[in-house]
Amino acid sequence: MTKSELVEIIAEKQGGITRREAEVVVNTILSVIGDALAEGGHVELRGFGSFSTKQRNARLGRNPKTGDSVMVPAKTVPHFKPGKELRERVGSAS
Known part of the structure; x- marks a missing residue:
C-alpha cells in the first residue's frame, strides 16, 4: 500500500x-x-507498534564494484517494533 x-x-x-x-x-x-x-524520541501506538532509533556501530565494509575495503561510519537508523495485536493479526492472516 x-x-x-x-x-x-x-x-x-x-x-x-x-x-x-x-x-x-x-x-x-x-x-x-x-x-x-x-x-531521539520514541513513538508508541498501542496495538500497532513502536518507533524508535537504534545506533549502528562503525564497521568495515566492501565496495561491491571494486572489492576495496571501506570504513562505514556509525549512524542512527529508525526502527519499528510491531505491537502484540499487530503481530497476532498478521500471524493469523496466513
Missing part, C-alpha cells in the same frame, strides 16, 4: 472528510513521527 492509497482509503471510510483533508492528516502524522525520531 502506498501513501496515496492510504489517503484514499481514509477518505472513503470517513465519509465526512475530503481526500485533501485525509492527505493533510496522513502527512501530519508521518511528520510528527519523523520529528520525534529525529530528536
Whole structure:
C-alpha cells in the first residue's frame, strides 16, 4: 500500500472528510513521527507498534564494484517494533 492509497482509503471510510483533508492528516502524522525520531524520541501506538532509533556501530565494509575495503561510519537508523495485536493479526492472516 502506498501513501496515496492510504489517503484514499481514509477518505472513503470517513465519509465526512475530503481526500485533501485525509492527505493533510496522513502527512501530519508521518511528520510528527519523523520529528520525534529525529530528536531521539520514541513513538508508541498501542496495538500497532513502536518507533524508535537504534545506533549502528562503525564497521568495515566492501565496495561491491571494486572489492576495496571501506570504513562505514556509525549512524542512527529508525526502527519499528510491531505491537502484540499487530503481530497476532498478521500471524493469523496466513
